[in-house]
Amino acid sequence: VQLVESGVGSVPAGGSLILSCAASVLLWCTYGVACVRQASGKGLEWVVALCCDFSRSYYADSVKGRFSISRDNAKNMVYLQMDSLKPEDTAVYYCAADKDFRVEWLVTNRPSPHKDDLSYWGQGTQVTVSS
DSSP: OOEEEEOOEEEETTOOEEEEEEESSOOTTTEEEEEEEEOTTSOEEEEEEEOTTSSOEEEOTTTTTTEEEEEEGGGTEEEEEEOSOOGGGOEEEEEEEEEHHHHHHHHHHOSSOOGGGSSEEBOOEEEEEEO
16 A cells, blocks of 8 residues: 655745645545644644545644645545645645544544554655745
């Protein structure tokens, strides 16, 4: 199973970017997906998670109202729309996936994720927001 992110970019504060995540196999019927980021010198941080049937999503307080996640199960794609970007959003962004119930449990019980928490990770893509 592979997850591949695209949409690396550098934008000024207030700008927008769309990150895309493509899965190599059909995961979406039973897998939840999450976006996790890591700023330079800091640990992993939840950004958003979305369950496989779209019924529940979880956003970090720092991105609520600015970021929006969506998925196209038919195309095995996940999209993260990032608006009103701030310099503090600068980080490497990862797409991750695991069984739906596990993703939901982790995002609601684990303040910060660890690499071992989720089974599938993308390679990460750099997002830089300049002030």
